[in-house]
Amino acid sequence: MTEAELRLRPASSEARACKVCGAASPAFGTLDFNRSCEEARGRFLTLSGVAVQYRRCEACGLIFTDAFDDWGQADFEAHIYNDRYIDVDPEYAEARPLSLSRGLASMFAASADRLQVLDYGAGNGRMAQALRDHGFASVTTYDPFTPEFRTRPEGRFDLVTCFETVEHMPDPAAGVADLASFVADDGLLMIGTLLQPNDIERIGVAWWYIGPRNGHVTLFTHDALTRLLDRQGLRLVSQNANVHFGFRNTPPAFARHLFQSARIP
Structure with missing residues (x-):
């Protein structure tokens, strides 16, 4: 396998925007294309011999690679989101969707039967199915x-909800804009992505969450994610390093109980 065969943009010593x-x-550093997040659990793929360069912004701290910027959907499906993806994200198919659905059911039990829900970046649709089992009446998968x-x-x-998806966006500005376009005026956006540690x-690039083979091409700081949501008129409140909410002005009534202890000016 070579950079040319993968159609990767070559590394450069020059700073990029x-x-x-x-x-x-x-x-910021380079990793082998086959570096995956599962290495944190001691599971390693055979090295590809192809280097993927990551960069880090001097202002907002975003870590990203432009190696995949020339890729289209077919490239991602051929080299990342293929039948071996389960090897680098074994929780993707069942464990994570079921866990997330239980969490959402706990958060929104009182309004589940009347909420219009969109699961954006939903993978195999397992979470939507589980949400219906928990009493959510309207769940759309995309x-x-x-x-x-x-x-x-439409609409x-x-x-x-957008779990384990924004880190896969090679164009985070366009991706978050698209995501926000689905949020109703009095709606709630819920993002699951792990922010960079302090x-x-x-x-450096030894951080386990940076995994080219997983398609983790954009890794956020709180500042970077705040800037993107702010452009879309959404305020960001992070529950922790992995769970983040966006809303316009004030939290919607069905979610207000989640922010009772949060300091929202």
Whole structure:
């Protein structure tokens, strides 16, 4: 396997513009294309011999690679989201969707029967099925990389969930804009993505969440994610390093109980 065969953009020592704020983003480190998040559990793929360069913004801290910027959907399906994807994300098919559905059912039990829900980047649709089992009356599934759920939905939704998806976006500004376009005026966006740790400069690309083979091409700081949502008129409140909410002005009534302890000016 070579860079040419994968159609990757070659590494460069020159700083590039940040994909969120436009500031200078020098090289941060390189990883083999087959580096996956499962290495944190001691599971390793055979090295591909192809290097993928990541950069880090000097202003908002975004970590990203432009190696895949020339790829289309067919490239991602051939080299990343293929029948071996389960090897690098074994929780993707069943464990994660079921866990997330239980969490959502706990959060929104009182309004599940009347919420219009969109699961954006939904993969195999398992979470939507589980949400219906938990009493959610209206759940729509959308994922451009899953043929069954590739049709773009119409309208806007009370609750838009987006778990383990934004880190897969090679164009985070366009991706988050598209995501936000589905959120109703009095709706709630819920994003699941792991933010960079405070000591990321020490850890570098050894951070386990940076995985080219997983398609993790954009890794956020709170600042970077805040900037993207702010452009779409959404305020960001993070529950923790992995769960983030976006809403306009104030939280919608069905979700207000989630923010009772949060300081929202």
